[in-house]
Amino acid sequence: MTEKKNPGFQEMVRMRVVFEVPGMDAVNVRRDLEYKTGDGQPLHMDVYAPSKARGPRPAVVLVHGGPVPRIGAKNMGVFVSYGELLAASGLVAVAFDHRFLAPARLADAAEDVADLVEHVRTNAGSLGVDPERLALWAFSGGGPFLAAPLRDRPAWLRAVVAYYAVLDLQQPAPGVDSGVSSDLRRTFSAICGLGDVARDAPPILVARAGLHHEWLNAGIDRFVQAALSTGATLDLLNHPDGRHGFDILDDDARSKQIIRRTLEFLWDQLVG
DSSP states (O other): OOOOOOOOHHHHHHOOOSOOOTTGGGOEEEEEEEEEEETTEEEEEEEEEOTTOOSOEEEEEEEOOSSOOSSOGGGSHHHHHHHHHHHHTTOEEEEEOOOOSSGGGHHHHHHHHHHHHHHHHHTHHHHTEEEEEEEEEEEGGGGGGGHHHHHHOOTTEEEEEEESOOOOOSSOOTTOOOOOOHHHHHHTOHHHHTOSOOTTSOOEEEEEETTSOHHHHHHHHHHHHHHHHTTOOEEEEEETTOOTTHHHHOOSHHHHHHHHHHHHHHHHHHTO
16 A cells, blocks of 8 residues: 655644535625634634525534634635535534634633634524534544533534544543543543433544554544444444545545435434
């Protein structure tokens, strides 16, 4: 197998998802809407809506990973194109920035995610969103922010998607001293949000990249086993030859199958 070359950070920032549907260039986008203030600075969201939407639509909240510098993650090609893809598929998408700037900011970022959801639900009428039909889609280091919703299981949370996500922080990454306490690692481990019984948890879809870091994939595998053993409804989509970020890095049939199946999963849970 030919070794795959990884692009530099700036190139990755611009990269879009490898799957497209008609109408992505014609969706309605409301950019840079302030949803709260954090550290004395406004935090913004972008809302993508179908071009011919009638009435409130279910919404998918795109939760970026980290730690990342203050680059405006919602403006990255991956989230812009997912926003367009979801809206062209008939759903509302919300991309936003949160404060996961360093491991020590986990709690701040989790607060931002919760506040973003509350803001969207409170302003659902003006945003064209059904406040009782939302899904969370977390990527990479956004996985820890699924822990609280999985634990609390609010009625509005109809589905959870995790793409190559950090789902178990209880075992620190080898050689990495994050300075995060063991209690906080448990608090922000999605696997702990499942509890002993997850039959009433929202349906979960996990996408796994085979060429991922061994530590991260081990956490995903533990989460999958825990979800199955506690009775959760779970779809596992494995890309054996996929890299971390396969949905923008690996333009192949399996990446496209996974993205297509994710859209079907979200539609089934939010609309169907």
